Amino acid sequence: MTNIDKRNRLDESPFTYRISKNDTVFIDFNGKVVKTIKGKEAEKILTKIKSAASEKEVQLILAKITGNFKRGNERI
Template identity: 70%
Template sequence: MSRIDKRNRLDENPFHYRIAKDQTVFIDYQGKLVKTLKGKEAERFLDKLKAAEDDKTVQLHLAKITGNFKRGNERNGRAH
């Protein structure tokens, strides 16, 4: 897995997930919601997480399901 996470960013556990009563999965990156999964997609994803051997594998699955959402052009939130 060292070739996938070259900068060891997943060691910091930037992703977290929550499961609602209706089995909807909410995925957060550094405390901000980035993806919501429902239905069959959520079921398949939860099965992958259950089969994961360690925390880094869980982080990798979370990173892959969110896709390439960070492009480097995000703002700090301050007014320009």
């Protein structure tokens, strides 16, 4: 896993997720929603998160799900 996060950005835990009552998953990056997932895809993601061995693995899963959304011009 050391080659995946070379700049150690996932150690800061920038990603969080929330689950609503109707099993919709909201993925946040630094407190802002960047992706909303529903249905079977949400169920798959939740099983991956529950089977993760560490917090860094959870962060990696969430980062992969959101994709490459940062281009350097975002205002945070």
